[in-house]
Amino acid sequence: MEEKKGEYKILFVCLGNICRSPSAEAVMKKLVHDAGLDGRIKVDSAGIIGYHAGEKADPRMRSHAARRGYKLDSVSRPVCTDDFFDFDLIIGMDNRNIDDLKRKAPDLESVGKIHQMTEYSRNKLYDYVPDPYYSGAEGFELVLDLLEDACAGLLEKL
């Protein structure tokens, strides 16, 4: 873990910042808290688009997450240029997020910070976290399954 000012900062990114990345933020924060690493690892989330800026996470996502003990309290915001300087690791949920992040990255060092969530999976065979927005309940459950697995793998790697 390469730390700046004693803190390692992780930004999770999806398209709207109301389903997948707020869930990744909540799952990772709980893992970090349970590991006693609150002061050393900071976690945030953002979206590629600003369409939902200012909104809380999708009520369907919040309710599925709540059943597993996660409280999604983030407010949607779009990724900004400063994020590429402020964060040590920027994690997208699917290939489109990765392509969009690379297009937004201000320099080569920033491009090197961009990774895909499923790179850290331990047990799941998915190579991206599918967008649940137009799915039924199973889509939201799959998101949480994939994120719990990959966030545990991420914490192990740090």
Ligand code: 4NP
């Ligand atoms: P997310 O899901 O990227 O996981 O937050 C979506 C949220 C909103 C939209 C698409 C995906 N949308 O088209 O508004």
